Amino acid sequence: MCGIVAAVAQRDVAPLLIAGLKALEYRGYDSSGVAVLDRGTIRRVRAKGKVREMEALYLADPLPGGTGIAHTRWATHGVPNEANAHPHIAGRVAIVHNGIIENYVSLRAELQAGGHVFTSETDTEVMAALIDRHIGQGMKLREAVLATVRELEGAYAIAVISSDEPDRVVGARRGAPLLVGVGIGENFLGSDAQALIQVTNRMIYLDEDDVVEITRDSVQVYGLDGMPVERAVHESELSTDAVERGEYRHYMQKEIFEQPRAVADTLEARIGPHGVLPNIFGIDSGALLQATRGLHIVACGTSYHAGLVAKYWIEEYARLPVAVEVASEYRYRETVVPEGTLFVAISQSGETADTLAAMRESRRRGYLGTLAICNVPESSVVREADLKLMTRAGPEIGVASTKAFTTQLAGLALLTLELARRHGLDDDRYAALCAELQRLPRAIGEALQMEPAIIELAADFIQRQHALFLGRGVQYPVALEGALKLKEISYIHAEAYAAGELKHGPLALVDENMPVVAVAPNGPLLDKLKSNLQEVRARGGRLIVFADGAAGMDDMAGSGTMLRVESGGSFIAPAVFTVPLQLLAYHVAVLRGTDVDQPRNLAKSVTVE
Ligand code: G6P
Numbered sequence: 001m002c003g004i005v006a007a008v009a010q011r012d013v014a015p016l017l018i019a020g021l022k023a024l025e026y027r028g029y030d031s032s033g034v035a036v037l038d039r040g041t042i043r044r045v046r047a048k049g050k051v052r053e054m055e056a057l058y059l060a061d062p063l064p065g066g067t068g069i070a071h072t073r074w075a076t077h078g079v080p081n082e083a084n085a086h087p088h089i090a091g092r093v094a095i096v097h098n099g100i101i102e103n104y105v106s107l108r109a110e111l112q113a114g115g116h117v118f119t120s121e122t123d124t125e126v127m128a129a130l131i132d133r134h135i136g137q138g139m140k141l142r143e144a145v146l147a148t149v150r151e152l153e154g155a156y157a158i159a160v161i162s163s164d165e166p167d168r169v170v171g172a173r174r175g176a177p178l179l180v181g182v183g184i185g186e187n188f189l190g191s192d193a194q195a196l197i198q199v200t201n202r203m204i205y206l207d208e209d210d211v212v213e214i215t216r217d218s219v220q221v222y223g224l225d226g227m228p229v230e231r232a233v234h235e236s237e238l239s240t241d242a243v244e245r246g247e248y249r250h251y252m253q254k255e256i257f258e259q260p261r262a263v264a265d266t267l268e269a270r271i272g273p274h275g276v277l278p279n280i281f282g283i284d285s286g287a288l289l290q291a292t293r294g295l296h297i298v299a300c301g302t303s304y305h306a307g308l309v310a311k312y313w314i315e316e317y318a319r320l321p322v323a324v325e326v327a328s329e330y331r332y333r334e335t336v337v338p339e340g341t342l343f344v345a346i347s348q349s350g351e352t353a354d355t356l357a358a359m360r361e362s363r364r365r366g367y368l369g370t371l372a373i374c375n376v377p378e379s380s381v382v383r384e385a386d387l388k389l390m391t392r393a394g395p396e397i398g399v400a401s402t403k404a405f406t407t408q409l410a411g412l413a414l415l416t417l418e419l420a421r422r423h424g425l426d427d428d429r430y431a432a433l434c435a436e437l438q439r440l441p442r443a444i445g446e447a448l449q450m451e452p453a454i455i456e457l458a459a460d461f462i463q464r465q466h467a468l469f470l471g472r473g474v475q476y477p478v479a480l481e482g483a484l485k486l487k488e489i490s491y492i493h494a495e496a497y498a499a500g501e502l503k504h505g506p507l508a509l510v511d512e513n514m515p516v517v518a519v520a521p522n523g524p525l526l527d528k529l530k531s532n533l534q535e536v537r538a539r540g541g542r543l544i545v546f547a548d549g550a551a552g553m554d555d556m557a558g559s560g561t562m563l564r565v566e567s568g569g570s571f572i573a574p575a576v577f578t579v580p581l582q583l584l585a586y587h588v589a590v591l592r593g594t595d596v597d598q599p600r601n602l603a604k605s606v607t608v609e
Pocket of ligand 1: 348349352401603604
């Protein structure tokens with residue numbers, strides 16, 4: 001994901017900007033660049049590849065100057081190369097941009113008709129040209145940025161400098177984050193706090209449609225109407241290192257609590273008020289998704305469970321057939337691939353040997369194309385896929401996958417919506433699902449507040465040897481994921497069943513020593529699930545029910561422990577209900593004293609067969 005850093009200071013800013021870019025590297029990117037105002041002239045350095053490659057060019061020919069902007073780019077419009085890397089310059093203006101401008105084609109044509117010559121394929125350069133044109137018509141930089149953003153459709157966070165006003169940076173945001181770092185005699189912009197924490201912990205989080213102007217001594221935020229607005233300064237609690245545990249006892253706990261941000265980052269600049277933005281899976285994904293008649297999803301472990309959730313979603317909303325298979329099975333059997341089938345690989349690391357091998361095998365099997373949903377931009381799975389969607393979970397250190405799973409669900413929800421829109425879902429339902437998905441980060445944040453109740457519940461599991469997890473419909477894979485979490489870090493034997501299967505076998509195991517965890521959101525299957533739970537109750541099983549805040553579960557009271565989860569809607573419920581199950585596994589493991597982050601016999605990235 002693109003990253004932005006900008007600064008106005010008395011000292012040379014390029015080293016600060018480059019340090020900020022390095023802190024944003026976890027987001028994934030394929031090129032980077034810095035532009036600095038050097039005695040009234042804009043000078044820049046850009047390079048494909050790692051920040052350190054761009055830095056080497058900078059060190060060979062430093063850019064002195066106290067005003068600058070910098071960027072890490074993850075290619076959307078135009079391949080990753082130096083010409084497409086940010087900052088982009090037009091006349092007296094340089095700009096860095098995160099997001100996608102939907103109406104850039106018409107704006108570009110209009111500017112070209114007026115004689116503007118573009119040097120890149122990006123939508124960003126269009127913004128630079130528009131701002132420069134407005135300045136040429138007599139506007140100040142801030143006015144020119146305001147006038148330009150009013151002409152834009154789509155998502156953006158930008159930072160802009162102008163050689164006419166070398167003492168300032170102007171920023172703006174819509175649908176992509178931008179914040180201000182407030183220093184002493186120096187001020188900063190960044191796309192997340194991680195980029196700025198090395199220089200200040202005082203942050204102003206900008207709202208949608210804010211425009212901000214920073215100088216060394218001032219920060220002023222404006223609304224889209226150009227009127228000044230007040231925004232509070234917050235003291236950030238962030239550590240200076242994304243992979244430090246900070247206040248958390250384990251990485252797993254930290255990563256569970258990072259989920260609202262990780263999911264918000266994954267949705268950022270990909271879904272807007274009118275729906276999913278174009279080509280978020282890569283250039284020309286539209287034609288491929290249009291031609292898709294079915295999907296084969298292949299993955300391992302937790303990523304496989306994300307694929308199972310997607311099967312329920314895609315079949316319900318897009319009405320396309322989906323087969324989901326663990327990669328180690330897929331690669332060695334003869335699958336039938338109907339015409340028009342899209343191959344989807346899901347992997348946190350992008351290096352899991354079976355998933356990678358399955359993807360390579362798929363090349364021989366005649367798929368329409370391959371899509372990778374992955375957390376590591378430079379991984380093999382990503383490099384080899386035709387289409388890609390990066391989850392933006394940041395580094396996941398705990399072996400038990402948590403934020404990688406919920407961000408995969410966010411990515412798969414976007415895929416579901418893209419497919420559904422193209423394959424007949426009606427506009428109203430599409431709009432409602434989009435709105436629901438945008439509520440997901442908040443809903444996960446609310447679910448995290450269940451932690452104290454879950455710590456109490458966990459005490460009950462310390463002496464247990466076995467546990468059963470039950471779910472129906474789209475919550476069945478959530479039950480599978482809950483059981484996997486518990487077994488891999490607490491070493492309690494846990495199994496998950498589709499609740500309707502209970503009486504076909506596992507009911508024989510149920511007695512007063514068997515905790516039965518049920519995932520029970522509101523929905524058409526709730527009454528069916530209740531009947532299954534009555535079967536458990538009748539056998540003396542110890543029920544733990546995670547029920548929707550809105551569901552009528554009062555008749556189940558007295559059967560064990562009932563915990564309310566505010567699902568935020570049936571579409572996003574699988575991601576939300578996952579959170580208490582993660583917390584349960586985590587706290588049971590802590591109480592049992594296991595090595596939570598590095599459970600015995602397991603590895604984070606399984607690169608052997
Ligand atoms: C290992 C990890 C799991 C992960 C699985 C698949 O087993 O411990 O947490 O779900 O690999 O990994 P991937 O990186 O492909 O998602």
